[in-house]
Amino acid sequence: MQCCVCKEKPATVHLTQIVGDKMQKLDLCEECAKAKGINDPTSFAMADLMLGLGASQELDPSAVGMELKCPRCGFSQADFKKSGRLGCPECYQTFAEGLAGLLKSMHKGIRHVGKVPDALRKSRETGDRLKLLQKKLNKAIETEDFELAATLRDEIKAMSGPVPAKAAK
Helix, strand or coil, X not given: CECCCCCCCECCEEEEEEECCEEEEEEECHHHHHHCXXXXXXXXXXXXXXXXXXXXXXXXXXXXXCCCECCCCCCEHHHHHHHCCCCXXXXXXXXXXXXXXXXXXXXXXXXXXXXXCHHHHHHHHHHHHHHHHHHHHHHHHHCCCHHHHHHHHHHHHHHHCCCCCCCCC
């Protein structure tokens, strides 16, 4: 197994961090481990290593002259460096300058777009398609294109599914 940093020498130092249900592994050669200050496992923050191997320099409070703290939760840059997590949503604005570079290197972009469950995504797509068809149907009726209107009406009915019969009184 090769070192994750230099990718040349065999890894002799193996670090594993488990947070929640996720496990992160880091394999380093002797020299890279010493360069990162990993002589004593309790004397370093694994977040510094996992966040792009040098993220601590980007959020170094001594470079700014004073340590920033989130006005909402009181989270500091040192707290972020220790845990690798931010305290609240406002932390993203507070630490925005240093985070942009980190997020770009760690993810596809700097804005979280989230995920949508398949059933909800399909439901939204169907709803959007029905709205579009309804607009086209209204336009076809306005322009008196009744053949197109009939086709669109049939397509809308097919997408909407069968209408349940009313119960007899």
